[in-house]
Structures are given as C-alpha cells and as structure tokens.
C-alpha cells in the first residue's frame with residue numbers, strides 16, 4: 214500500500230485509439246466484454262451485458278448521455294482494420310459531494326493481446342481524468358488475474374484492499390439458531406462502528422450501502438418506506454453482549470445483499486445462527502450476496518454455507534504522488 218513516486222509517460226494518443234461513442238460502439242463492446250470475461254461471468258455480469266445489448270438496440274435513438282442507463286457511457290476503444298478490438302470504460306460516480314472514476318470493462322480481443330493495447334487504453338483513461346481534475350481513480354481486479362494486476366501495478370496503481378464476494382442460499386428454515394433476536398435501537402452505535410470498519414468510507418461509494426437506511430427510529434424508517442430497497446435486521450448476542458448484526462437488503466439483481474456488522478477479527482462469528490434465523494423470513498430461492506474483507510471470518514462463513522465467488526483487489530491511482 215505504500216505510495217512511491219509515479220509519473221505518467223508523456224502522452225500522445227495512438228491513431229487506433231479513440232473515445233467510446235455509445236451510439237456507435239455499445240454493441241461491439243458488449244460482444245467484446247462477453248468474449249473476454251466468459252470464464253468469470255456470473256449472473257449479474259450476464260445481466261449487465263444484456264442491458265448493454267438492450268440499450269444498443271435503441272440504436273440511433275439513444276442520446277449521447279442517456280439518463281439512468283446502466284451501461285458504460287464513457288471510455289476508450291481500440292480499432293484495428295475498422296473492428297473494435299479493445300475497450301476500457303470510465304465510470305464516474307458521484308457520492309458525498311465527491312467525483313470518483315472507476316475503470317472497468319478493460320478487455321482486448323485474444324488475437325490482439327500482448328501488444329500493449331490495454332496499457333495504452335489505461336494511460337489514455339488516466340490522461341482523460343487528469344484533464345478533468347485528477348479525481349480519485351479506482352479499479353477492481355480479480356486477485357488471480359496476474360496479467361491485469363501487473364499491468365495496473367506497472368502503470369502506478371496501488372492496492373488499497375481485498376474483498377471477497379460470498380454467495381449463499383438461505384438454509385432450511387428448521388436449522389437451529391441460538392442467541393439471535395431482532396436488531397434493537399440500543400445496538401445501533403456498535404453496529405455503525407462495525408459497519409465503518411468493515412465497509413469503510415473509502416469503498417462505500419461503490420456499494421449500495423446507505424447507512425442512514427439501516428438506522429433505527431423515524432429517520433431510517435422513513436428512508437426504508439420511501440426508498441426502493443426493503444431491509445430486515447437481526448442481532449446475535451452471547452451472555453448479553455452484542456456479537457454481530459446482519460442486515461438483509463432486497464436487490465433487483467440476481468442476489469439480495471447482506472451487510473454484516475461484527476468485529477472483523479472475530480473468529481467465533483455466529484454466522485450460521487444469524488443466517489438460520491434470517492432464513493425464516495427470506496425467500497428460499499433468492500441467492501444472498503455478502504461482500505467482506507478477504508481473509509476474515511472465512512471459516513465461519515464457510516460453516517454457514519457460503520461459497521467464495523471471487524476476491525477482488527481494489528486499486529487506486531496515486532495522483533497525490535504524481536511527479
């Protein structure tokens with residue numbers, strides 16, 4: 214995580230590289246992303262590609278910046294003999310009065326890999342962000358993808374954290390659970406402190422986690438009534454001490470969300486009991502997704518029936534040490 218002096222090489226945009234044009238490129242980008250990510254695509258990834266195709270079908274009617282479209286709108290593409298063979302999406306995120314950029318969908322057609330195309334696309338994206346005012350620039354890369362990890366590290370991105378995406382189905386409702394009750398108002402102070410430790414501010418902008426919607430009392434209640442997502446919460450305690458709070462949050466994607474508030478170093482996490490209690494109120498056919506710091510609570514999560522979908526390294530470009 215240490216910051217070392219970094220410099221962006223003097224930049225001249227290669228002739229094959231041009232900005233992404235949503236009306237012209239979206240279908241070709243959907244095809245390329247599907248081809249390049251085929252081995253790791255999950256149901257959410259497939260849904261994302263489907264959304265890109267649906268948006269592309271709107272064809273020439275698509276405005277240059279369609280509102281509310283869940284598809285990339287900015288980025289760089291690489292063209293060889295008139296065919297789009299490389300892509301990088303630059304996704305702006307506005308939260309808490311701050312603009313951040315996420316680099317995503319970096320993909321180069323297998324026939325053209327190893328020629329420096331991804332490197333050029335990434336340098337062009339950084340140049341673009343630099344011109345816009347050096348906003349925080351992030352990307353997420355599968356920890357086993359050593360080619361991509363090396364590519365980004367050599368350019369100067371530094372690892373900030375590793376997160377594992379866990380998946381589970383609610384267990385049979387008959388599964389035994391002990392020491393689990395409804396979440397109470399008195400739990401909130403500790404719950405917030407744990408949530409802050411497990412889902413720190415540095416990453417919350419990328420998650421559909423809005424702390425205020427989990428708050429007990431009127432404020433959170435109003436947000437839950439008028440917000441789009443439903444939530445349920447359970448607390449585990451032992452000998453009168455709070456051990457963890459589990460939140461379920463509905464989602465329009467393939468899996469509903471779980472947020473786990475607990476001491477991240479607690480090896481005795483009562484996850485199986487929490488999940489068993491939750492399953493009495495959850496749809497047994499809906500998948501559950503939990504994002505958690507990699508390497509933490511692994512045994513407790515596996516014992517509760519969770520499987521490890523992937524571990525992502527979150528990397529950030531250190532604009533602050535750019536020479």
Ligand SMILES: CC(C)(COP(=O)(O)OP(=O)(O)OC[C@H]1O[C@@H](n2cnc3c(N)ncnc32)[C@H](O)[C@@H]1OP(=O)(O)O)[C@@H](O)C(=O)NCCC(=O)NCCS
Pocket residue numbers: 249250318319320321322325326327328329330331332333353354355358360361363364367368
């Ligand atoms: C990762 C990917 C985008 C790299 O694209 P690319 O155009 O081949 O990458 P580049 O040619 O710019 O090479 C980047 C670096 O990787 C190295 N590299 C590229 N292909 C390699 C290979 N097959 N084996 C070993 N190293 C390789 C290059 O030597 C270069 O190293 P350097 O930074 O030290 O110069 C491409 O392999 C791909 O589309 N993979 C599938 C999708 C994916 O994983 N995307 C990344 C998501 S975060």
